[in-house]
Amino acid sequence: MGLNIIASGGGAAKAQAAYGNFYGDGIYYSRYHDLQFYEQLEIGSTPPKERHPVSVFARAVLALDTHPYFYGNYAELTLGVRLTPFGLRGPALELGGVTGTYLRGNLLPIGVAKSYVDFRPTISYGVNI
Numbered sequence: 021m022g023l024n025i026i027a028s029g030g031g032a033a034k035a036q037a038a039y040g041n042f043y044g045d046g047i048y049y050s051r052y053h054d055l056q057f058y059e060q061l062e063i064g065s066t067p068p069k070e071r072h073p074v075s076v077f078a079r080a081v082l083a084l085d086t087h088p089y090f091y092g093n094y095a096e097l098t099l100g101v102r103l104t105p106f107g108l109r110g111p112a113l114e115l116g117g118v119t120g121t122y123l124r125g126n127l128l129p130i131g132v133a134k135s136y137v138d139f140r141p142t143i144s145y146g147v148n149i
Contacts, residue, residue: 038063038065041063042059042061044057044060052087056083056084058081058083059081060079060080062077063077064102073107074102074103074104075102076099076100077100077101078097078100079096079098079100080096080097081097082095083095084123093123094120094122095121096120101114101115110145111143112144113141113142115139115141116139116141117138117139117140118136118138119135119138120135122134
């Protein structure tokens, strides 16, 4: 059983506009009597149409479960740049610096540090309807 909540505002109506997206997800695992949550908030700017295909964004993520069964309880902050060379109808390339930490003091697998810093290049393709 799961629940997804997606909300967004701002975006392509103006040549340069700020936007905000929220994504929330909750899943109950009856086998473990455990409820897991994933929440993501992103704010940024949309690029001016065709003149400048670069935008910046910040993303915050929180993932938790009601029992500390999984080491996937974490918080992350990403600051990045999104390149949309073909406008809003083509693929996007994200380059983001991520810093995060595992929460609740759970036992982590051997070799996994409590805090981390990553560089994450991402290619995505989406459609605005």
